[in-house]
Amino acid sequence: MSPRRSQLEARQTRAAIVERAVQVSSVEGLEGLTIGRLASDLQMSKSGVLGHFGTKEALQLTTLEAAIQVFRREVWERTADAETGLPRLLAICDAWISYLERDVFRGGCFLTSASCEFDGREGPVRDAIASALSRWHEALGSQARAAIDAGDLPPGSDIAAIAFQLNALAMGANQALQLFGDQSAPQAARRAMRATLSLEPQ
Amino acid sequence: MSPRRSQLEARQTRAAIVERAVQVSSVEGLEGLTIGRLASDLQMSKSGVLGHFGTKEALQLTTLEAAIQVFRREVWERTADAETGLPRLLAICDAWISYLERDVFRGGCFLTSASCEFDGREGPVRDAIASALSRWHEALGSQARAAIDAGDLPPGSDIAAIAFQLNALAMGANQALQLFGDQSAPQAARRAMRATLSLEPQ
DNA sequence: CCTACCGATCGGTAGG
DNA sequence: CCTACCGATCGGTAGG
Numbered sequence A, B: 001m002s003p004r005r006s007q008l009e010a011r012q013t014r015a016a017i018v019e020r021a022v023q024v025s026s027v028e029g030l031e032g033l034t035i036g037r038l039a040s041d042l043q044m045s046k047s048g049v050l051g052h053f054g055t056k057e058a059l060q061l062t063t064l065e066a067a068i069q070v071f072r073r074e075v076w077e078r079t080a081d082a083e084t085g086l087p088r089l090l091a092i093c094d095a096w097i098s099y100l101e102r103d104v105f106r107g108g109c110f111l112t113s114a115s116c117e118f119d120g121r122e123g124p125v126r127d128a129i130a131s132a133l134s135r136w137h138e139a140l141g142s143q144a145r146a147a148i149d150a151g152d153l154p155p156g157s158d159i160a161a162i163a164f165q166l167n168a169l170a171m172g173a174n175q176a177l178q179l180f181g182d183q184s185a186p187q188a189a190r191r192a193m194r195a196t197l198s199l200e201p202q
Numbered sequence C, D: 001c002c003t004a005c006c007g008a009t010c011g012g013t014a015g016g
Helices: A005-028 A033-041 A044-051 A056-079 A086-099 A110-118 A124-147 A159-180 A185-198 B007-030 B034-044 B046-050 B058-080 B086-101 B110-118 B125-149 B159-180 B185-198
Strands: none
Touching: A005 A033, A005 A056, A033 A044, A033 B086, A056 A086, A056 A110, A056 A124, A086 A124, A086 A185, A110 A124, A110 A159, A110 B110, A124 A159, A124 B007, A124 B159, A159 A185, A159 B110, A159 B125, A159 B159, A159 B185, A185 B159, B007 B034, B007 B058, B007 B110, B007 B125, B034 B046, B058 B086, B058 B110, B058 B125, B086 B125, B086 B159, B086 B185, B110 B125, B110 B159, B125 B159, B159 B185
């Protein structure tokens, strides 16, 4: 047992704080997240919570990273068995909509909420959100390129346009589910995603 | 001059508060909007600001209504000259993307931001946001129905799916512009919108 | 529309 | 990890 007992406990406490912070900020936003609220929920003192991160901004960044890990696990890693290219792209679309349907986060897609909240601001949190979304677009684009190379998408397909459309449709499904509880939205999104992937460039 | 001078001035003050509230909350969110910030910006006392609305929630609702009016003016009313049906639908798509490109709100599409911020909450503000978005979907659906009746869209077109896709693409363009400053997004969104309107049901 | 004020809560620090 | 505390700000009220 290389970590001392107190270090292990500290790590578990920190993990519990982050887990709670993800759930709270999924509903209240990363700005609406407060140290006092977390301390109260976890029956700790405020300084006990803050001590693990130093500043609220560091807590926000850690919370964001944890939420990104959840998205990666629930969408990206779930499709690891699919063949690179169109098969994986189709699997990603299904896993993505499923992730929205399963209410993985109480406030809907964490990255979509965070993006809306910070897209008019500046600073490290905004930059981290933009970076994560940018990497996701690249992951989608990479699969689209493989699909073209395999002959599963037309050679002239616009890779960026495919990533843009898939992302937009997921955002639309998220809004329809969260705001209206529209149970037909996942189906509509899946169909439109499939149309995007079989009709490019037109 | 039927309104007395003091009433007229009060109305102008109120209008100035709402205008400022729209700009502030477009960046900070409707929850991030504070009475103190508004008072400071407008060089008024907090109670002078709050007196026009009573509560913060009433201020939020008034601010939201004002932002909806801006959207209506910048997107819906701009297309009033277009013929009902497909022509107006196409005009709406252009005006919608143009509204995003012109940065009408500093924080991007107000309704999209508000929807993300409140979709995990309850209460009158959330309800007002859902109602406004619902009416917009209906306006789009109504034009789509007219387009079908005129023979400009196939008889089997899924009206709700068209509204869903157009809305999703506008959300995607908003994110790409606000978060990445992606100048190719408006073009990508316009193309995808046109594809939606010429390829339904497939 | 103002001043003056309320209790609550904010992020954060000192010291242990 | 705690208690005790800081100045600032929150939404809101009383009274004029």
